[in-house]
Amino acid sequence: MEKQWFTISVYSENHVGLLNRISGIFLKRHINIESLNVSKSEIDGVSKFTIVIYSTEDWAVKIVNQIEKQVEVIKAYYHTDDETIYQESALFKIASALLFDERQIQNIIKEHHSQIVTVSREFFVLAKTGRRHEIDEMHDALEPYGIMQFVRTGRIAVSKVAMPITNILAEFQNQ
DSSP: OOOEEEEEEEEEOOOTTHHHHHHHHHHHTTOOEEEEEEEEOSSTTOEEEEEEEEEOHHHHHHHHHHHHTSTTEEEEEEEEGGGEEEEEEEEEEEEHHHHHHOHHHHHHHHHTTOEEEEEOSSEEEEEEEEOHHHHHHHHHHHGGGOOSEEEEOOOEEEESSOOTHHHHHHHHHHO
16 A cells, blocks of 8 residues: 555543553554644534544554544544645744845745744744645745744644534434
């Protein structure tokens, strides 16, 4: 099987130690977690883990099955990039002098559809939201001018198809 990007969505109760056990599932299989985000979900009291891996579909299926064996996990799904709508965000901290002295910096900001978040005497901060490659391209464009700090979020994603998690929870509540 060919390797590709997969987004794994895990719906769970919010319990201490679950993240450690989930990451252990990947560790045992020597699969690197490329991106990880945990937040509340559309369902009250339920957390959503969004995990990105580069692997085969066979391994993605095995991992999802292992994750679902965790007591606190309600349901886990995996999707290819074509089956999801996803974004990342990044912040770039740059020396303020460049904003005024290097015209190309203003062009980079405009070309990459980024926003200036704050400006001080010493630095300014740019925010960029987009796909991973878009953030990488902006990073590459700014790197020759000097990036003081750089940070990016994990992927956030929603599936293009309906996720039946709400129906699953309704069944549990009716029992």
